[in-house]
Amino acid sequence: xxxxxxxxxxxxxxxxxxxxxxxxxxxxxxxxxxxxxxxxxxxxxxxxxxxxxxxxxxxxxxxxxxxxxxxxxxxxxxxxxxxxxxxxxxxxxxxxxxxxxxxxxxxxxxxxxxxxxxxxxxxxxxxxxxxxxxxxxxxxxxxxxxxxxxxxxxxxxxxxxxxxxxxxxxxxxxxxxxxxxxxxxxxxxxxxxxxxxxxxxxxxxxxxxxxxxxxxxxxxxxxxxxxxxxxxxxxxxxxxxxxxxxxxxxxxxxxxxxxxxxxxxxxxxxxxxxxxxxxxxxxxxxxxxxxxxxxxxxxxxxxxxxxxxxxxxxxxxxxxxxxxxxxxxxxxxxxxxxxxxxxxxxxxxxxxxxxxxxxxxxxxxxxxxxxxxxxxxxxxxxxxxxxxxxxxxxxxxxxxxxxxxxxxxxxxxxxxxxxxxxxxxxxxxxxxxxxxxxxxxxxxxxxxxxxxxxxxxxxxxxxxxxxxxxxxxxxxxxxxxxxxxxxxxxxxxxxxxxxxxxxxxxxxxxxxxxxxxxxxxxxxxxxxxxxxxxxxxxxxxxxxxxxxxxxxxxxxxxxxxxxxxxxxxxxxxxxxxxxxxxxxxxxxxxxxxxxxxxxxxxxxxxxxxxxxxxxxxxxxxxxxxxxx
Numbered sequence: 001x002x003x004x005x006x007x008x009x010x011x012x013x014x015x016x017x018x019x020x021x022x023x024x025x026x027x028x029x030x031x032x033x034x035x036x037x038x039x040x041x042x043x044x045x046x047x048x049x050x051x052x053x054x055x056x057x058x059x060x061x062x063x064x065x066x067x068x069x070x071x072x073x074x075x076x077x078x079x080x081x082x083x084x085x086x087x088x089x090x091x092x093x094x095x096x097x098x099x100x101x102x103x104x105x106x107x108x109x110x111x112x113x114x115x116x117x118x119x120x121x122x123x124x125x126x127x128x129x130x131x132x133x134x135x136x137x138x139x140x141x142x143x144x145x146x147x148x149x150x151x152x153x154x155x156x157x158x159x160x161x162x163x164x165x166x167x168x169x170x171x172x173x174x175x176x177x178x179x180x181x182x183x184x185x186x187x188x189x190x191x192x193x194x195x196x197x198x199x200x201x202x203x204x205x206x207x208x209x210x211x212x213x214x215x216x217x218x219x220x221x222x223x224x225x226x227x228x229x230x231x232x233x234x235x236x237x238x239x240x241x242x243x244x245x246x247x248x249x250x251x252x253x254x255x256x257x258x259x260x261x262x263x264x265x266x267x268x269x270x271x272x273x274x275x276x277x278x279x280x281x282x283x284x285x286x287x288x289x290x291x292x293x294x295x296x297x298x299x300x301x302x303x304x305x306x307x308x309x310x311x312x313x314x315x316x317x318x319x320x321x322x323x324x325x326x327x328x329x330x331x332x333x334x335x336x337x338x339x340x341x342x343x344x345x346x347x348x349x350x351x352x353x354x355x356x357x358x359x360x361x362x363x364x365x366x367x368x369x370x371x372x373x374x375x376x377x378x379x380x381x382x383x384x385x386x387x388x389x390x391x392x393x394x395x396x397x398x399x400x401x402x403x404x405x406x407x408x409x410x411x412x413x414x415x416x417x418x419x420x421x422x423x424x425x426x427x428x429x430x431x432x433x434x435x436x437x438x439x440x441x442x443x444x445x446x447x448x449x450x451x452x453x454x455x456x457x458x459x460x461x462x463x464x465x466x467x468x469x470x471x472x473x474x475x476x477x478x479x480x481x482x483x484x485x486x487x488x489x490x491x492x493x494x495x496x497x498x499x500x501x502x503x504x505x506x507x508x509x510x511x512x513x514x515x516x517x518x519x520x521x522x523x524x525x526x527x528x529x530x531x532x533x534x535x536x537x538x539x540x541x542x543x544x545x546x547x548x549x550x551x552x553x554x555x556x557x558x559x560x561x562x563x564x565x566x567x568x569x570x571x572x573x574x575x576x577x578x579x580x581x582x583x584x585x586x587x588x589x590x591x592x593x594x595x596x597x598x599x600x601x602x603x604x605x606x607x608x609x610x611x612x613x614x615x616x617x618x619x620x621x622x623x624x625x626x627x628x
C-alpha cells in the first residue's frame with residue numbers, strides 16, 4: 001500500500017471539506033429565483049424618477065424614498081429639514097419668471113435668483129445686460145434649529161410651484177419640513193415692471209427655529225462690467241441705502257468700506273447705469289453693509305476684469321411668535337431717475353445727483369427739462385439746446401460780471417497811480433484804493449460774485465451727465481455712445497491719468513475753455529492790483545488759464561462724451577456772449593462818465609466801511625510807532 005505523507009493527507013482533507021461546503025451551501029432553485037427578482041428591483045429603483053440627489057457642501061448622495069440609510073444620513077445632517085431632501089424637487093433645476101423687460105431664473109437649490117437678464121438693454125459689446133449670472137449673487141438665510149443644527153438655505157432644496165395672479169406670474173419656493181410646514185420665498189413679477197414682490201415667511205416652524213440665536217439674511221453680490229470704460233463705470237458703482245425712517249447714505253466710492261446701521265428700509269447695489277435692490281416694508285433692525293473695490297487689485301495686464309465691486313449685506317431677521325413674515329420687493333433694472341421716482345419710495349436718492357442745492361437743481365429743473373427735450377429730439381441735439389437755454393438764463397449774471405470787469409479796466413490807471421504814490425506804505429495804499437472803489441461804485445469782488453452764482457448750475461450738470469440713463473447708447477456725430485468716451489484713435493500704450501485712447505470732445509472743450517478764460521479771467525488778472533503781503537492774483541489766474549484746459553483734457557478723456565459736448569458748446573456760447581457784450585453792449589466811455597459822476601457826489605460811508613477804515617488807521621499808527 002502506498003504511503004501518504006502528512007502534507008498530502010492534510011491537502012486531501014481540505015479539498016474534501018471545500019467540496020462538502022460548496023454542496024451544502026448551494027442555493028436551492030427557489031432561492032436562485034428570489035435573488036434574480038431582487039436584482040431586477042434594484043435596477044428599476046435606479047431608473048425610477050422618484051430617486052433624487054442631495055448636494056451639500058460636505059457630501060453628495062442619491063436618496064430614494066425607500067432608502068432608509070439615505071434618509072438616516074439626511075436626518076443626521078438636516079434634522080427636521082431632511083424631508084426636503086426626499087422630494088423630487090431636490091435637484092438643481094431652475095424655474096423661469098419673465099415679462100417683457102426682465103427674465104429671472106430661480107434655482108431649487110437655495111430658492112434664490114441665479115440669473116437676472118434685462119431684455120431691452122445691451123452692454124458696450126452688444127450682449128444682454130446680466131445683473132446676476134454665473135454665481136455672482138448669493139442669497140441666504142442663516143439660522144439655528146432647536147436640535148442644535150446651524151443651517152443655510154443656500155445649501156438646501158426648495159420645492160417650486162408656478163402659478164398666476166391675474167396677469168402676473170407667481171412663483172412660490174418652499175423649503176419643507178413636512179407637507180404643511182415650510183419656509184417660503186414668494187416671487188411675483190408684474191408685466192412691464194423691473195420691480196417684483198418678494199415675500200419671506202415661515203409656517204409651522206416655531207418648533208424648529210431656535211429663535212434664541214440670531215437669524216440673518218445674507219446677500220453677497222459682485223457687480224458685473226457693462227460699460228466700455230470699466231474705470232469710469234467703477235467710479236459710479238456704489239452701495240447706497242436708506243435707514244432710520246428716511247435717511248440715506250452710501251459706502252465709500254473707492255477702496256473698502258463697511259457700516260452698521262439700524263432700521264434699514266432699502267439698499268441698492270448700484271452698478272452705474274443698473275441697480276439691484278432689496279426693499280422691505282418691515283425695516284431690518286440691524287444691517288451690516290460692506291463694499292470692496294475689486295478693480296483696485298487689477299493690474300495693467302488684467303484690466304479686462306469681469307467685476308467692479310463686491311458687496312455684502314448681513315441683515316438681522318426678527319421672528320414673531322417663532323415665525324418669519326417679511327413683505328419685501330426686489331428691483332433689477334436701470335438706474336433711471338424717471339423710473340425710480342415712480343415707486344414713491346425715495347429711490348431717487350439711490351442716484352448720484354448731488355446734495356443740497358445741486359440735487360434740487362437736477363431733480364426739479366435739469367432732469368425734467370432734458371427729459372422733455374429728449375422726448376422729441378436726439379440726445380445730442382437735446383444737449384445743445386439745453387446748453388443754449390442755460391447760458392441764456394445765466395447771461396444777465398455774466399453781463400454783470402463783464403460790467404464789473406469794465407469798471408476795473410477804467411479805474412486801472414488810477415489804481416496804478418495810487419500804488420506808485422504809496423508804494424512804501426501798504427496800509428495807505430490799501431486805504432486809498434478802497435476809497436476809490438467806494439466813490440466809483442466798483443469792486444473786484446463784484447466780478448467774482450456772478451461767477452460764484454454759476455457754480456451750483458455747473459456742479460449740478462457735472463453730476464447729471466454721468467448718471468443720465470437717457471444718454472446710454474445714444475450716438476451723436478462721431479460719438480457712438482454719449483454715456484461713454486468718444487474715441488477717435490487708439491494709442492499703442494497707456495498714458496497715466498489719460499488712458500490708451502484719444503477722445504475728441506475733451507480736446508474741443510479744452511481749447512474753448514482756454515479762449516473763454518483768456519477773454520474773462522485774463523483781463524480780470526491784468527486789472528487786479530497786487531496787494532502787499534497777499535498772493536499775486538494775476539499770476540494765479542494766469543496759471544489757472546493754462547491749468548484748467550489741461551485738467552479738462554486729462555480728466556475727461558475717459559468721461560461721458562455727453563458731458564464734454566456740454567462743456568464744448570457752453571464755452572463756445574460763452575465766447576460769443578463775451579464778444580457781443582464787449583463790442584455792442586458795454587461802452588467803456590459811458591462807464592467812465594458814470595464813474596466820474598459818482599466820484600463827484602459826496603458818498604456817505606456805511607458802518608462796515610467806517611469800521612474797516614478805523615481798523616486800517618489803527619494798523620497804520622501801530623506800524624508808524626514801531627518804526628520810531
